[in-house]
Amino acid sequence: MSKSKAGRRVVVTGFGVVTPIGTTVDEFWAGLKAGKSGVSALGGFPLDDLKILIAAQIKDFDPKQRLKHFKRDRIITLADRYSWFAAAAADEAVRMSGLELPEADPYRSACIIGSGAGGLVTFETAYRDLFILNKRATHPLTLLRIIGSSAAAHVGIEFGVKGPTFATCSACSTATHAIGIARDYIRDNVVDVAIAGASESVINYGTMKAWQALHVLSPEGCFPFAKKRNGTVLAEGAGILVLESLEHAQARGATILAELCGYGMASDSQDMVKPxxxxxxxxxQGALDDAGLKPEQIDYLNAHGTATMDNDINETKAIKNVFGDYAYKLPISSTKSMHGHPLGAGGGIEAVACIKAMQEGWVPPTIGLDEPGDGCDLDYIPNVGREKKVTYTMSNSFAFGGLNAVMIFGPPPA
Incomplete structure (x- = not known):
């Protein structure tokens, strides 16, 4: 398979998720198989005058239980919620990979875990303490909790990563950019191993008010590509991959789950909200070129599919641009219809859905799709998933500001 740029092949050896429909990969996949919706009544903080009263929240997540075995990072259970999710997903991914971390040369490993917003839950708590409860000070760890690179730092500390460790931030494309950068570092021989993805936890009163003001949230549910769609539903969670060079994975006898064989980026450079x-x-097209694949070789496309009026029709048009007549035969779905829109974490969670689809020979549905919207005339796998042999998958992430990133996963190299 030819590539647009020579370099080492990069494979996936582990993945982990925390989502509203399952806080482990097995639970998440079972939720997708069942067509489970993670959208429920908003709760956990004062709702006051909010008009949007639904979200896809993660419930019953106990960091003291989930992260109690962490040894190097001694304050992880005192961190922000978004760092908890990142740590739990990274822990699952590393365990799956079978890696013994730290690496013999820890400077040959990377940890790139992004967040679109960082510790917004901590921000709101601190401001409530200061301006409503009239406390004289905030929690002593407030500063560390809010920083957008804290999740990457926490995970890097726990697993002894001493190479490139930082966060990406590109709104809803954050995880995909993080994974793509990690892929490039491995391909270009900067590191051999990387923990990469993103985490997000922003559901609070202030965030809901801000999103309400933009008029892009639905009061009813997340219905991508449907005629009834009227906005997206905010979610939280994390999706993390363990990436390695093919040579590194083979040398230690790792089970290779997939190859990250294509990555493409582009900016609209036009408008902050209109794609x-x-x-x-x-x-x-850049991801296809990078992978050396023809459009008809993609067997499943996980769409960005936010259920906003502009995104769904524009994404449909873009798919037709790239795939031509094959667009009408290509199975496409938006798993956001089930797990909601986890903002920067979306690309990581959806990458896991793509790899599981390849492993299981089953593609997840777009639930709530009773009648397609005008111009949404492709195969969005409505309501019920289907059995299908899947060799190559594409995952789309398109963000506010016109920041676009796409990944293609293929089978483990023979």
Missing amino acids: TVEGPSVAM
């Missing part, structure tokens, strides 16, 4: 068709089209 173009060109940017997503260029990103998808």
Whole structure:
């Protein structure tokens, strides 16, 4: 398989998730198989005058239980919620990979875990303490909790990563950019191993008010590509991959789950909230070119599919641009219809859905799709998933600001 740029092949040896429909990979996949919705009544903080009263929240997550075995990072259970999710997903991914960390040369490992917003739950708590409860000070760890790179630092500390460790931030494309950068570092021989993805936890009163003001949230549910769609549903969670060079994985006898064989990026450079068709089209074509694949070799596409009016129609047009007549035969779904829109974490969670689809020979549905919207005339796998042999998958992430990133996963190298 030819590539647009020579370099080492990069494979996936582990993955982990924390989502509203399952806080482990097995639970998450069972939720997708069942067509489970993670959307429920909003709770956990004062709702006051909020008009949007639903979200996809993660409930009954106990960091003291989930992270009690952490040894090097002694304050992880005192961190922000978004760092908890990142740590739990990374822990699952590393365990699955079978890696013994720290690496013999810890400077040959990387930890790139992004977040679109960082510790917003901590921000709101601190401001309530100061301005409503009239406390004289905030919690002493407030500063460390809010920083957008804290999740990467916590995970890097626990697993002894001494190479490149930082966060990406590109709104809803954050995880995909993080994974793509990690892929490039391995391909270009900067590191041999990387923990990469993103985490998000922003559901609080202030965030809900801010999103309400933008008029892109649905009061009813997340219905991508449907005629009844009227906005997205905020979610929280994390999706993390363990990446390695093929040589490194083979040398230690690792079980290789997939190859990250294509990555494309493009910016609309037009508008902060109104997407173009060109940017997503260029990103998808770039990923295909990077992987050395023809459009008809993609067996499943996990769409960005936010259920906003503009995104769904623009993404559909972009898919038609890139895939031509094959677009009408290509199985596409938005798993956000089940786990909601976890903002920066979306690309990591959806990458896991893509790899599981390859492993299981089953593609997840777009639930709530009773009648397609105008111009949404492709195969969005409505309501019920289906058995299908899947060799190559594409995952789309398109963000506010016109920031587009796309990944292609293929089978483990023979």
